[in-house]
Amino acid sequence: MKYPNNIKKSYKKEINYKNRGMDLESLINDACKYYLEHDLAIIYKKPTPIGVVDVDYKNGAVINKAYFKEPSTLDYNGIYKGKYIEFDAKECQSKTSFPLSNIHDHQIKHIDNIIRHGGIAFLIIGMNGGYYLFKGSDLLHFIHTNSRKSIPYSVILELGIPLKLNYNIGIDYLKGIDIAYKGVGYFENTKD
């Protein structure tokens, strides 16, 4: 397949594992890169929403003043086996429960929207040294049936899909998606 101007595939072919970040976001970014390189899924982290106040065009468009905006969607989205995927990564410091204040109200509404329109939305929660795929539908159900402002660790262990840390990939969340959504018929028409 030819591209104009002799495009070279400029995706990095190797991840520098020695200096790799071991925080949740880095491990997910590594996985996104791996999946892209191996043509398994096309999932990107969205740019952080920033409000630009002042730009100096004299020096080649340098931004002199800007501020971080509150996101109303989730951080990562893309396509996997023909399905729309969106998720957020949340590192949890508490050992006993995951505070719902981690998720903005707009994001909860957005998760509901995605699911109703046939997409897949979830959180990847890092907690007590483990990583869990927590389905958006389980999150909404918990919120609608509880007055609690945090999800107990026991509930995350019960409903979450444990995600493995793979040395070559990072956090191998596609395997988690396969497990979490296979049973509900999302991928019945797709080849593995």
Next chain:
Amino acid sequence: MKYPNNIKKSYKKEINYKNRGMDLESLINDACKYYLEHDLAIIYKKPTPIGVVDVDYKNGAVINKAYFKEPSTLDYNGIYKGKYIEFDAKECQSKTSFPLSNIHDHQIKHIDNIIRHGGIAFLIIGMNGGYYLFKGSDLLHFIHTNSRKSIPYSVILELGIPLKLNYNIGIDYLKGIDIAYKGVGYFENTKD
């Protein structure tokens, strides 16, 4: 349906048409907002990718230095009738042809990726006072079979789906998607 903390739907219920921007991007942003409010599709403009160099945390995280990065994906993405959608808006000044230099090499590779994974990717081209949905597959085919560095206006008229400007919506591109992708079986299992 209840959300925590008494979430109010804060989407603007009315667009101020008097002051509405008539440029292509504003007209598409209006449509995204309309579709979201009317629960027809969940499509957002991605934040502009910005590289943050310096942040002053003393004054509430004010960004003092940053720069615009080159995008490797398209500007808008989301979900419509269960399908992954991604597109870019391109206003064309030339009356005779659409320069392919408008699209970065990474974006062309990305369009190819999206299509191969079962998503829908296209451009909305504003040209000679009209708006056209130009399918990603037609774009790739043109690039792979031509040595030209621009798409003649006649080709855009021939292959593009004309998009109507609707006073209440903006550019009604969902109708264009229905027309462009209905025939190839994308939506055969969905209800209109």
